[in-house]
Each structure stands twice: as C-alpha cells, then as structure tokens.
Amino acid sequence: MLKQILIDADTGIDDSIAILFALKRPDVRVMGITTGFGNTTARQAAENSLRLIQLAAPAYEVPVAVGATEPLAGNWKGPDPHIHGPNGIGGVELPPSPQQPLEEPAWAFIARMAREHPGELTLVTLARMTNLAKALEMEPDLPRLLRRVVFMGGTFHAPGNVSPVAEANIAGDPEAADRVFQAGFDLTMVGLDVTQKVRLTTDHVAILDKYAAPENRPIVDYLKQALPFYFRFNRLQNNCLDHCPVHDPLAMLAAVDPSVVTVRTIPARVECGGTFCRGMVVADLREHPIEAPGVSICVDVDSRRALEELLTTFMA
Numbered sequence: 001m002l003k004q005i006l007i008d009a010d011t012g013i014d015d016s017i018a019i020l021f022a023l024k025r026p027d028v029r030v031m032g033i034t035t036g037f038g039n040t041t042a043r044q045a046a047e048n049s050l051r052l053i054q055l056a057a058p059a060y061e062v063p064v065a066v067g068a069t070e071p072l073a074g075n076w077k078g079p080d081p082h083i084h085g086p087n088g089i090g091g092v093e094l095p096p097s098p099q100q101p102l103e104e105p106a107w108a109f110i111a112r113m114a115r116e117h118p119g120e121l122t123l124v125t126l127a128r129m130t131n132l133a134k135a136l137e138m139e140p141d142l143p144r145l146l147r148r149v150v151f152m153g154g155t156f157h158a159p160g161n162v163s164p165v166a167e168a169n170i171a172g173d174p175e176a177a178d179r180v181f182q183a184g185f186d187l188t189m190v191g192l193d194v195t196q197k198v199r200l201t202t203d204h205v206a207i208l209d210k211y212a213a214p215e216n217r218p219i220v221d222y223l224k225q226a227l228p229f230y231f232r233f234n235r236l237q238n239n240c241l242d243h244c245p246v247h248d249p250l251a252m253l254a255a256v257d258p259s260v261v262t263v264r265t266i267p268a269r270v271e272c273g274g275t276f277c278r279g280m281v282v283a284d285l286r287e288h289p290i291e292a293p294g295v296s297i298c299v300d301v302d303s304r305r306a307l308e309e310l311l312t313t314f315m316a
Contacts, residue, residue, distance in 0.1 A: 010038030010127035012084035034106035040088030067106025068130035071173035090229035094314035107134035133176035171279025
C-alpha cells in the first residue's frame with residue numbers, strides 16, 4: 001500500500017537524510033514538504049528541500065511551502081551553524097533547483113492538503129510544531145482529517161539535549177507542541193529514548209559508498225560531504241567517536257514501518273513554564289493521570305533493523 005506523507009522540517013543534515021529516504025522509498029509518495037525555523041531559517045530550509053528533491057529526482061512533483069519564522073510565544077534566537085553548518089546541510093553546495101516554493105504558507109498548505117485527502121495523509125514533523133499548531137488553528141478538524149502525526153521530538157526517560165529534561169524540537173516551541181498534544185491527533189512520539197539508540201557510523205557510510213545504486217550515487221556523494229560536519233559536532237559535544245544518533249531519519253522510518261519501534265500509549269502534556277523544565281514532555285504513569293490525550297511514545301527500537309532498512313534504501 002502506497003503511504004502518502006507530508007513532511008514538516010527545518011532541513012538540516014539529519015532532516016535531509018529523512019527526506020531523501022522518503023523520496024527514494026518505492027512504497028512512499030511525498031505529498032509535500034513544509035519548512036520552519038530551527039536548524040536553519042525557514043527560507044533556507046525550503047531552499048535545501050528543493051535542492052534535495054532535485055537530487056533524489058522522484059518521478060513525481062513535490063511542492064514545498066515556507067512556514068513559521070518564530071515560535072508562537074517569544075523570539076527565536078537563530079540557527080546553530082556549529083551543528084548543521086552555515087546553510088543547514090553541512091556547508092555542502094547542492095545544485096540549485098529551478099522549482100520555487102509555493103506562495104501559500106506552510107500551515108495553509110497542510111490544512112488544504114488534509115481537506116483534499118481526508119484520512120489519507122501521515123504528517124511527519126522533524127522540527128518545531130509551530131506550522132502544525134497554526135494549521136490546527138486554521139482547520140480545527142485537522143485531527144480527524146490527518147491519518148497520523150509522527151514527530152521527532154521529546155524524551156520520556158532519556159536525558160534532554162537542550163536542558164536536563166527537554167529536547168530541542170519541543171523546547172523550541174513548547175506552546176505549539178502542547179496545543180498539538182491536546183488536539184486529539186493519532187500522535188506518535190519518536191524521541192531521544194529511541195533516536196539515541198540508533199547510531200550511524202563512518203563504517204556505515206563506507207558500506208553505503210561501496211554498494212550505492214548507480215542512480216543514488218549523487219545522494220551518497222552528498223552524504224559523504226555533509227555527514228563529517230555532523231560527526232564532528234557530535235564528537236566535540238557528546239564524545240561520539242565517528243558516529244551520530246539518527247534522530248529525524250528514525251522518525252521517518254517509524255512512520256513508514258512502525259514495526260521497528262515499540263510504543264507505549266501514555267497521557268502526556270508539554271510543560272510551558274519553569275526555568276529548568278520548559279519544553280519537558282510530562283508523561284503521567286499514575287493510575288489516575290492528568291486529563292490529557294494518550295500519546296504513543298516510542299520506548300524501544302530494533303536499532304540494527306532500523307539502520308539496515310534506512311541504508312539499503314539507497315543501495316543497489
């Protein structure tokens with residue numbers, strides 16, 4: 001069965017792997033890509049996405065829409081070029097695309113696509129949830145119209161990566177995330193509990209280089225250029241020796257093949273206040289939990305199978 005997917009991204013290095021994976025999967029049709037602030041600006045993320053679409057050369061058109069430039073509350077402090085490079089994709093200069101972004105803003109595009117394809121689309125968010133929160137405001141029936149929402153973000157038991165308890169995508173706009181949590185979506189959280197368990201190594205890149213399908217050689221050459229930047233950050237920041245966690249690609253893989261992860265449905269909200277806990281996903285394990293919809297939280301992953309499924313997509 002062909003899976004129809006919308007992607008919302010702040011197209012950095014790991015987002016780019018997730019996007020390329022989805023574009024090359026024969027059982028997936030990417031119905032559109034929307035962009036927001038985070039790893040880079042929303043406009044640069046759109047430019048990166050257009051160039052990645054051209055690199056993957058899918059046999060169908062993929063519209064791209066630019067979205068939120070700041071969170072629902074407060075201001076964005078700007079991108080982190082030491083993580084994803086000056087242009088979000090490790091400084092790699094991919095050939096420009098003749099395709100232009102839509103005039104329609106990202107949130108309007110999400111709402112329109114959901115209305116045009118009721119019950120058919122899975123939205124995979126790889127960034128802040130600002131665009132989705134704005135789309136929900138525009139179309140209150142969105143939880144009914146979208147088939148599923150799978151998001152990379154949050155943490156259940158693992159430590160946070162921007163605070164002791166918070167992950168970057170949720171902490172970047174907690175108000176937007178909490179609105180999404182409360183809305184009643186079929187919501188799956190692919191957080192640090194599982195993404196930190198799946199490690200892409202330089203050996204994996206070498207194997208990919210050896211067995212790359214001829215039509216995917218431009219993609220593999222791009223990954224060989226971009227990933228060293230990401231490996232370097234993880235080595236300096238997290239003491240990772242030539243390996244990095246697979247954040248956004250695992251969320252995409254979980255949307256395409258849910259069997260690679262184990263989930264537990266738990267009532268959850270997002271903490272929007274506090275000095276140390278802002279952006280924390282508060283999952284309530286008590287017998288009488290808080291009033292909150294259940295979120296399908298990924299608690300374990302078959303890391304070997306996840307990596308093999310991800311990498312062999314680009315191989316002969």
